[in-house]
Amino acid sequence: LQQLSQVEKFSSVHPRPDFDADFTYGTAGFRMRAELLDSVVFRVGLLATLRSRKLDGETIGVMITASHNPPEDNGVKMVDPQGEMLEASWEVYATRFANARSDEDLAREYFNVAETLKIKLDAPAKVAFGRDTRASGPALVSALKDGLTAAGAEFSDFHVLTTPQLHYIVKSINTARSSNPYGEPNEAGYYRKLSSAFNAVMQGKPKPKLITVDAANGVGGPKLAELLEVLGGDVLDVNIINDDVAVTDKLNYQCGADFVKTQQKLPLGADPEPSQLYASLDGDADRIVFYYVDEAKKFYLLDGDKIASLAAMFIQELLGQSGIEDLQVGVVQTAYANGSSTTFIQDVLKVPVTCTSTGVKHLHHAAQLYDIGVYFEANGHGTVLFSPSTIKALETFEASSPGQQSAVEMLLSLADLINQTVGDAISDLLLVVAVLAHKSWGPSEWNLAYTDLPNRLVRVVVNNRFAFKTEDAERRLVEPQGLQAQINDLVKKYKFGRSFVRASGTEDAVRVYAEAATRLEADELALKVSELLK
Ligand code: NG1
Ligand code: ZN
Structure with missing residues (x-):
């Protein structure tokens, strides 16, 4: 009960701002203009x-970050012990606290959650945190520390980190004393x-080109x-x-993965x-897209779908060379994946594809199967997960040729190279460079x-996006009701036509996606479907 009065006392220093709408812990945690976040971050503590x-x-x-959002925004999200996103059932508590x-x-909420979940308030608690380079970060870190202090947690401040580095550290801390430590728990x-x-x-x-x-x-x-x-100078x-983090206004401005992709x-x-x-x-280095220009300076994007295809191709080849027969590689995408990538992965690579709802946690869980x-999401957020039993199978496999042996070793090295907790731009960069080599x-x-x-x-603003199920x-x-049938009638008229409509989880709008055989037809289909929503 002393803790409850502590919570109240500290909370009075971090009052909830005047804010008409409700705060919601969504796919990216809480994310909004930084000046609205002080109480939210305190409560996340x-x-x-x-x-x-x-x-x-x-x-x-x-993690305190707003990823690809503009510099004046910030955000906060929680990371579970194995470096995964916060378990979905707790998102509700986060929203209630906020x-x-x-x-x-x-x-009262604090006490209720503890009681409902039978949490002992005098039990030990440990929290590790980091932030990106935003100007609002340090103040939000103090709010977080106040929350942790009020509730009585022991905490470690890892200062400025990429989001995937924090996920790595959390998993490493929690596996440090296991038989299978993930890594040293520091940068x-x-x-x-x-x-x-x-x-x-x-x-x-050979050393890759610049x-x-x-x-x-x-x-x-x-x-x-x-x-x-x-890595040392002569490797890469x-x-x-x-890379200017000193002038904080430059963050994501006319640059970065989201800018290039959109x-x-x-x-x-x-x-x-x-x-x-x-x-x-x-902005927090959990997404990456690649690209190049040809002799005529024409731009070509190599997005998350291209990365997934490349990774699946390489892993499928290695599995073939290894002689291990009962390991299955699969690809998980969302409906935004380009139809050609899905066809290529299924029909050419002969690798199964699962489609899930938007949001990394859905993809992550499907990939664990x-x-x-x-x-990978088309926007470049993704990774490759090796199940614990796969690692064991690789480690204990008895190769009958040097070719098999080197394929197995390569797969094990890939499992170390690829961040097993969450999409990681730096790790994905090394993966792509290695596969291309x-x-x-x-x-x-x-x-x-x-x-x-x-x-x-296309982004369409509608009266009530929650009407779209x-x-x-x-x-x-x-x-x-009836809208899907109308969309189907339109889609039928286009070669390679595909279109779907869903409410955005991060913006107050509905998104229309369309693809077709030609640029003009894709544009036309998107437009016509958008008109159905008016
Ligand atoms: P919404 O706003 O729900 O479409 C967007 C992206 C997702 C994902 C989330 C952030 C598109 C079409 N959607 O979701 O891929 O990055 O933001 O979690 O790019
Ligand atoms: Zn990000």
Whole structure:
């Protein structure tokens, strides 16, 4: 009960702002203009403490970032002990905490959650946290510390990190005393793990050509530079551009993965060098897209679908070479994946594809059902998960030829190279570079595997987006009634036509996606479907 009065007392220093709407813990945690977040972050500190207590004192992560949003925004999300996203049932508590109207209401919610979940308030709790480079970060960190102090957690401040680095650290802390520690639970350990895995995967391969990486003027710039230092000068030539984190207004401005993916053009500061490989990270370095220009300076995007296809292809080949027969690689996509990528993965690679709802947690869970699950959103967020039994099977496999042996070793090194907790731009960069080196491919050879169908994404503002209900991984509308039948009638008229409508989870709007055989037809289909929504 002393704790409840502590919660009330500290909460009075972090009052809920005047804010008409409700706060919601969505797919990206809480995310909004930074000046609205002080109380929210304080309260996340309280909840993270309860979550750690509920899980017998395992360390919970808290990341303060707004990813690709503009510099004046910020956000906060919780990380579960194995480096996964917060378990969905707790999102409700997060939302309830954030919306409590007064200090007393908040203390009551705190007490109620503890009681409902039988959490002992004197049990130990540990929380690890980090933040991106936003100017609002340090103040939000103090709010978080107040929350953790009020609730009585022990905490470690990891300062400025990429989102995937925090996920790595959380998993490493919680596995440190297990038979299978994930890595050293600190930043240096992250660089060491990645660089030794990369060196193993690249053994005997020539040094790759210069790569230009746009770091969105975010945390990925300095962190990639640190990794390159650990790797050593003669392993990889990377020219990092947009790496100014001192001028915080530049974050994500005309650069970064989201800008390049949505605008389909080079970011600020990139000189087009034909056939060179380029990549853009987002503001917290959990997303990456690649691209290049040809001799005529025409721009080609290599997005999450292209990365998934490349990774699945390489892993499928290695599994074939290894002689292991009962391991299944699968790919997980959302409805936004380009239809050509799905066809290529299923029909050419003969790799099964699962389609899930938008949002990384859905993809992640579906990928865990495969022995090796490759998942990427088209926007470049994704990773490759190796199940524990797959790792065991690889480690204990008795190869009957040097070829088999090296394929198995390569798969194990890939499992170390690829962040097993969450999509990681820096890890994905190394993965792509390594696969291209093994195939002796440049970006255009990679791009040739399949040709994207022309597509169009339209954002439509409607009266009530919650009226749009879907099924079949968001590919079919069940409500408003009759609308899906009208969409089907339109789609039928287009060669390779496909279109679907769903409510955005992050914006107050409905998204219309359409693809068809030609640019004009894709645009026309998107337009006609949009008109049905008016
Ligand atoms: P919404 O706003 O629900 O479409 C967007 C992206 C997702 C994902 C989330 C953030 C598109 C079409 N949608 O979701 O892929 O990145 O933001 O979790 O890009
Ligand atoms: Zn991000």
